[in-house]
Amino acid sequence: MVDVAFQSSRTAAAQAGRRRVGLRNALRRKSMSAFLMTLPLILLIAILVIYPAIYSLHLATLNKAMTKFVGFGNFEFLFKRDTFWLVVKQSCIFAISAVIFKALIGFIVAHFVHNVPANKQRKWRGMLLVPWVIPPAMSTLAWLWLFDPSYSAFNYTLSFFGLGPIPWTGDAMWARFSVILVNVWYGAPFFMIMYLAALKSVPEQLYEAAAIDGANWWQRIWYVTLPMMRNIIAITTLFSLIVTFANFDIVRILTAGGPLDHTHIFATWAFRVGIEGSDIPLGASVSLFMVPILAIAAIFILRDITKRGNES
Amino acid sequence: MSMVTIDKSGPTRKVKYGSMSRDRTWALRWSYFFLTLFAVFSLVPPFYMLITSLKGSAEISAATNPWWVYHPTFENYIQLLTSNQFLRFFWNSAWVSIIVVTITMLISVPAAFALARMKFWGSATLATGVFLTYLIPDSLLFIPLFKMFAVFGDWTGIQLVNRWYVLLFIYPTLTVPFCTWIMIGYFASIPKELDEAAIIDGASWFQTLTRIFIPVALPGLIAATIFAFTVSWAQFLYPLVFTTSTDQLVLPVGIITTLIKGDVFNWGQIMTGALLGAAPPLIIYAFLMDYYIAGLTAGATKG
Numbered sequence: 179m180v181d182v183a184f185q186s187s188r189t190a191a192a193q194a195g196r197r198r199v200g201l202r203n204a205l206r207r208k209s210m211s212a213f214l215m216t217l218p219l220i221l222l223i224a225i226l227v228i229y230p231a232i233y234s235l236h237l238a239t240l241n242k243a244m245t246k247f248v249g250f251g252n253f254e255f256l257f258k259r260d261t262f263w264l265v266v267k268q269s270c271i272f273a274i275s276a277v278i279f280k281a282l283i284g285f286i287v288a289h290f291v292h293n294v295p296a297n298k299q300r301k302w303r304g305m306l307l308v309p310w311v312i313p314p315a316m317s318t319l320a321w322l323w324l325f326d327p328s329y330s331a332f333n334y335t336l337s338f339f340g341l342g343p344i345p346w347t348g349d350a351m352w353a354r355f356s357v358i359l360v361n362v363w364y365g366a367p368f369f370m371i372m373y374l375a376a377l378k379s380v381p382e383q384l385y386e387a388a389a390i391d392g393a394n395w396w397q398r399i400w401y402v403t404l405p406m407m408r409n410i411i412a413i414t415t416l417f418s419l420i421v422t423f424a425n426f427d428i429v430r431i432l433t434a435g436g437p438l439d440h441t442h443i444f445a446t447w448a449f450r451v452g453i454e455g456s457d458i459p460l461g462a463s464v465s466l467f468m469v470p471i472l473a474i475a476a477i478f479i480l481r482d483i484t485k486r487g488n489e490s
Numbered sequence: 491m492s493m494v495t496i497d498k499s500g501p502t503r504k505v506k507y508g509s510m511s512r513d514r515t516w517a518l519r520w521s522y523f524f525l526t527l528f529a530v531f532s533l534v535p536p537f538y539m540l541i542t543s544l545k546g547s548a549e550i551s552a553a554t555n556p557w558w559v560y561h562p563t564f565e566n567y568i569q570l571l572t573s574n575q576f577l578r579f580f581w582n583s584a585w586v587s588i589i590v591v592t593i594t595m596l597i598s599v600p601a602a603f604a605l606a607r608m609k610f611w612g613s614a615t616l617a618t619g620v621f622l623t624y625l626i627p628d629s630l631l632f633i634p635l636f637k638m639f640a641v642f643g644d645w646t647g648i649q650l651v652n653r654w655y656v657l658l659f660i661y662p663t664l665t666v667p668f669c670t671w672i673m674i675g676y677f678a679s680i681p682k683e684l685d686e687a688a689i690i691d692g693a694s695w696f697q698t699l700t701r702i703f704i705p706v707a708l709p710g711l712i713a714a715t716i717f718a719f720t721v722s723w724a725q726f727l728y729p730l731v732f733t734t735s736t737d738q739l740v741l742p743v744g745i746i747t748t749l750i751k752g753d754v755f756n757w758g759q760i761m762t763g764a765l766l767g768a769a770p771p772l773i774i775y776a777f778l779m780d781y782y783i784a785g786l787t788a789g790a791t792k793g
Contacts, residue, residue, distance in 0.1 A: 211695050212608035215600035216616065219670060222597060226663045227623050230634035237634060287528050293521040304779055305529045308536060311775040311782075313724030315742035316764040320535035323542065323757055331538060331556035363531065368786070375787045424627030427726045431746065445629030445727075452633045453731055462633045469630070476625045480618065 237462040244459060252463040261439050261447070266467070269443040271354065273423040273471075276361040280422075281415055283362065284369020291370070292377045303374065310367040318431040321360045322347075325432070350440035353433050357441050360428050365421075369414055376410040377403070413482050416475045423471055444468050536768070542761035543567070550757055566762040576763065578737055579744035582654045583767075586740055587722040590661040594718040598666050599711070602673030603699045607685065617674060624667035632731050635660060639732070654738045660728050665718040672717075672785060676710030677703055713785030716778060720771050741767045 241248045256262045291302050309317065324331050325346035336342040346356045384402050393401065404411075426445040429435065435442035435450060442450070444467055452461015542550065544562045554560060570576045604610070605617045639656060643649045650656040680703060688698045704711065729743045736748060745763040749756055775782050 209608070209610040212604040212610045212613070215604040215608075216613075218597040219601035219620070219666065220616070222662055222666055223619065223623050226635070226659065227626060227631065230631050230638055231626070233638060234631070234634035237637060283528075287525070290521040290525050290528075293517055294525065300779075302525055302529065303783075304776075306525075306532050307775075307779075307783070308772070309532050311720070311771050312536060312768040313720075313726070313742060313771060315724065315726040315746065316768045317535050319745070319760055319764045320539045323755075323761060324535065324538055326755075326757075329550070329553055329556065329757075334556050363535070367532070371783060371786055420625055420627065424629045426629045430726075430730075445627075448629065448633060449727075449731070453636065458633055458637055465630050465633060468627070472625065472627070472630070476622060479625065480622070483621070 234462045234466060237459050238466055240459040242457045242459060248459075252460050255460070256463060261442070262464075264439055265442045265444060265447045265464075268354065268441060269423065272358060272361070272425075272429075272441075272443050273419060276358045276365065276422050277415060277418050279358070279362045280365040280369050280418060281411070283366040284414075285373055285411075287366070287370045288373035288377055291374055303371070306370055307367045309364050310371075314364055314427045315431060317364065318360060318428050321356075321363075322432055325356055347433050348437060350437055353437060353441045357429050357432055360432060361422060361425065364428065365418060369418070372410055372414045373407065376407040380406045409482060413479060416479045416482075420472055420475050423475075424468055536765075539761045539765045539768070542757055543765050545758055547756070547758055566758045570759060570762050570766065575736060575748060576744070579739055579741045580766070582739065582744075583723060583741040586654060586657050586661065587719050589658055590665060590722040591715055591718045593658065593662050594665040594669050595711075595715065597662065598670040598673055598714070599704070600699065602670045602677055603703055605670070606674045606677035607703075608695070617671075620667050620670050620674075623663075624671055628664060628725070628727050631663070632727055635728075636731050651732055652734055652738055654733060654740065656732050657722075657725075657729060657740070660732070661722045661725060664725065665721050668721075669714040669718055672714055673707070673710060676707040680706050709781060709784060712778065712781045716774055716782055717785045719774065723771055 237244070238252055239247055239249055241251070287306060291299055291306070294302060323329075327345065327348060330343065330346060332346070333343040336344065345352050347353050380403060384406070385398060388398050388402050423443075424445055425443065426449065429441055429443055429446045430449065433441040435446050439447075444464060448461045448465040451464055452458050455461075538556075541557065541559055543566050544559045544564070546561060546563045546565055549559070549561055601620075605613050605620075636651070639650050643651060650659070684702055684706070685698050688702050693701065724742070725740075726742045729740045733739050733743065736744070739747065741763075745760060745767060749760045749763060
């Protein structure tokens with residue numbers, strides 16, 4: 179009795195052990211466990227990124243009620259609307275000028291921070307990065323209040339110099355300026371941090387050699403700093419171009435596209451048309467116009483990254 | 491005192507040597523001057539939030555000097571922190587962010603480990619794909635995603651639109667690619683000898699990950715966690731599209747849709763809400779600034 183029971187339990191244990199070994203062997207096979215580890219990532223990207231991207235191509239070919247295939251009908255409709263061309267123009271103005279100013283201000287501020295003695299840099303860097311840390315939706319509310327038509331704190335201050343009142347969000351040109359200003363305020367710290375990291379990686383000997391050769395500060399920047407930082411400048415600018423082009427929060431909260439649709443960019447107009455106007459196919463078509471610019475920027479970034487990968 | 495120093499610097503100006511160090515001093519002074527200007531520019535909006543949040547509504551509408559508080563009061567804070575609606579937004583935001591951070595880490599750390607160390611068929615392509623996914627902005631995907639979840643609700647009867655937990659499915663599309671990408675970078679920088687030694691000692695892949703890689707790459711892990719939290723806390727477009735009932739809203743959308751009623755702006759409360767909404771990221775940043783910056787520069791974050 180005892181013997182039998184013992185034997186049977188031993189065979190069961192052996193079987194279980196073999197099964198466990200089999201499982202363990204399968205898991206030990208590198209490719210199998212690696213695949214299992216990346217499976218959630220692959221599923222997430224496939225279902226919630228790639229599928230919707232393709233789905234939006236499909237949506238863009240439907241009519242408003244999403245019952246009929248209209249081919250390029252939505253695009254033809256868009257091309258005939260003045261507002262669409264206004265949005266294209268404003269998106270380009272917004273993204274390009276904001277990125278240029280962010281890059282310039284970031285570069286200048288990074289140099290100033292780099293000039294300061296090392297033990298004080300931390301404090302300055304900490305203060306200058308605050309705009310980047312605050313959620314943009316929250317900080318844009320503060321800007322909206324600073325730009326308020328009747329209680330604007332800026333106009334109050336300007337009135338002491340005999341200037342203003344400036345219609346910050348009421349006039350088309352000023353509203354365009356305001357959304358760009360807020361975007362520069364928000365994005366410049368990112369450039370500053372990236373450039374500061376790049377500046378620190380430039381070897382000091384290069385500057386010493388340049389100084390011995392009699393280079394002035396401008397020549398030092400042009401012939402030493404910029405070539406050494408070229409890679410990081412390119413990649414930061416392209417990144418920023420993508421994000422600025424796709425910006426939503428700042429324009430939505432500050433002007434909601436107004437006055438008279440003059441500050442709408444692709445994302446805000448797609449929201450207005452697609453969600454608020456419940457014309458989902460048209461909204462999808464509008465947002466698809468962002469793809470070419472994003473794709474070009476992405477290709478250049480990727481080329482840069484693979485180049486850097488090969489160098490190292 | 492100042493007269494003396496001016497007299498002293500007078501003669502040295504004519505002497506040629508020593509000009510280098512004087513250039514340096516002036517460069518330093520100009521640096522401080524401009525840094526102060528830029529710091530003021532950076533800090534005006536948060537400072538103004540604070541100033542306004544301490545004002546009563548009477549003082550705001552009196553249009554006195556906007557840069558100063560004459561009668562500081564905490565009434566805005568008390569009103570918001572005792573309003574169930576506002577606390578609900580806060581809890582929704584907190585829950586969404588914490589769960590999304592957990593999901594993100596559970597997905598991206600093993601994936602990054604596999605992509606960094608276990609070369610398998612298509613691993614290089616997948617790593618590039620992850621990076622490309624990170625470049626796809628939210629404003630491109632919100633319309634198809636919204637329609638997708640609506641159709642999903644029609645088919646299965648599981649209504650996800652206008653529930654706060656729909657955000658748990660959507661936010662990982664923003665956080666996972668970036669976190670995976672920077673974790674690949676951190677894991678790849680760990681010397682190969684370390685995990686080879688572990689494998690020789692009989693450790694499984696899972697043990698190598700938990701006993702070797704996670705402790706060694708802890709700074710990267712913290713940076714990725716901070717990033718995931720900040721992104722989910724600050725996200726505005728997706729909750730604006732997916733949630734509309736006031737009890738399902740997260741903080742940024744809640745403040746904007748409930749405190750702005752038509753053309754009536756209750757600025758004292760809006761600024762208080764904005765400041766409270768900005769507080770968690772700011773507090774994290776204040777204590778973990780170095781990790782924050784490491785994450786920023788490691789993967790070239792969005793700007």
